[in-house]
Amino acid sequence: MRRDDREQVDINTYTFEGPDTGGITDLRHMSDEDKQQLLMSGVDVSEEGRSGTYLHVNQSQVHCSSCQPGVEVLDIKQALEKYDGLPDYYFQAVDKNKDEYTQAVAEKLHGGYFIRTEKGAKILDPVQSCLFIKGENVGQNVHNIIVVEEDSELHIITGCAVSHGVQNALHLGVSEFYVKKGGKLTFTMVHNWGEQVKVRPRTVGIVEEDGVFMNNYVLMKPVYSVQSYPTVYLNGENGVATFNSVLVAPPGSYINSGSRIVLNAPHTRGEIISRTITTGGTIVAPGHIVGNAVPARGHLECKGLILEDGVIHAIPELEGSVTGVELSHEAAVGKIAQEEIEYLMARGLDEDEATSTIVRGFLNMDVSGLPDELQQMIEKTIEESGEEMF
Template identity: 60%
Template structure:
């Protein structure tokens, strides 16, 4: 991981920016950047929407009575500092990024699905950075109470003309007994953006957590390693990732699942593709209770140079656990190209077809409009230097 000089960035200013009542009023170039992060500002079907612009929460609205959604600073005042949740899963002294966010949090959101609420439509959360040398340090708390269901669609992006920016993001997830949380994160950063998310969560008995992560656009330097602890019997966690790193991108990412109760299950599935950038792909599943099952799968394609370093880890001292992993890094197999060419495709078409299949997002269970948008972005790789 490269060193980051945080003094280069401004983490304050304009904290009381004017609210944006209707996100559809954003400039066209901003809306275009947000669409590529999975955020459709014209979508009125969402259960709620939150937008952070640099250092200010500028939009927050909810459409479901079982949903609480507000700026984290509002929540801290309203709920007496959120003593059960705020900085309970992450150590604020973990590194320089957590320390800065602890000392100078300039936003983020608090979202809670109340007990038994089945919130079928996603909640949109958007972290947007504009300007030069802007730094964003935010803290999010997500709570799914007993028996509730929630899907958050998080889009993070920089403006088209933003330069030399940084995003530091703390997120703490709490999934209570029988709750279900799906968290889909799509990044659309820039070639001069440094990104340091720090995330952790717990899942209680019978709860389910699914995290989908999509990165198809350039980023200067990204490092993240979210951790989920399965603390109750029958809890489940799944991580699905699709990552593309073009020349100039350095991506150090991974996921960690701790199976700390009987009958827990964990799964980490990642697809990485480099067209000149560097990807360090980490994965860890550990079991301290039995029976428990876990599977880790990390596969990478190298097209046109670049580097992929896969680091899968399994760890247990328990009888009665089943942990497995499958890892592969390489180029497109020539026999696959020849197979498709024998059926009428030329070489470029065959390669494009294989890449589209490799980066398939079907497993993520995305809403249909979002899946279509992601498929379109993947198809654009055909006309890039990736091919």
């Protein structure tokens, strides 16, 4: 795998101590600039059409609410106290000694969200959360836990962002997902970082029988470096996992972001779909599907466009350990076909308009089963980012 100096982070150069930022009862009272940054991360400060909201600023939680029955939203510290340390979930999927970043989160926990559904609850309105950084050289440690109980359904929009003008910061995050028998989790991440921000999430999900985990990841703004490789284990029969990602790397950005699905039970299915564009930055896109049971099927698809000189390093990896497992992949990195541009220009578009139209179509994340609101939010982000590219 391609390595880069930007993957190295000196944690000691960041400030992990700071004053309590205080609570915010009504998010609409935030500054216009902060509200815009949150909106670009998928968070609506009006909280309309939301079943809950969690906002964490720097090293402390500032807003936490749940407004629909059947779903509980707490700060992780509150949850640890309320549920005697969450012995079934806290650092049970992620190894706290995995690396220096997980150790830092374990040793100095600032906060994070705990979200859990009740058994059988169908939470139609999404829960929204944002991990927000205000101030230069701020270091943030968060631990998130999501529990989708049996036969329940949950949608989450989670955004990560820095306030306007902030360039340099460090975000460290541990996330653990537990989807119980017959549960369904749709988890959509929209990141809105800064040009010198380093991001090191460590994520593991465990899916039981008949469980469904759908992960959507959108990163279209400048960032110094990201190192992300979430893994989901399908441990129960008929479990399903899907990763969909849209990544754009402008000049100066280094993004090492992929995903891994482990098919550990019969009749499980996994799919990884990645769309990447470089306009001068570097993208490393690993994808790994492991088949340990039969019958089981997995498919990996990675497609990239180089619009300006940059690097896209696609790394599709399939690993089968039993006879009869079905795994496939397709990967392609290239440029926009000239005939496609000429086709649209012949119908009245200029070259930039034609190119922008093709790019938006390439990045389209039309995911089956995604709530209309989430789909519209992703499409809006792609539209606005496409306009900025051209």
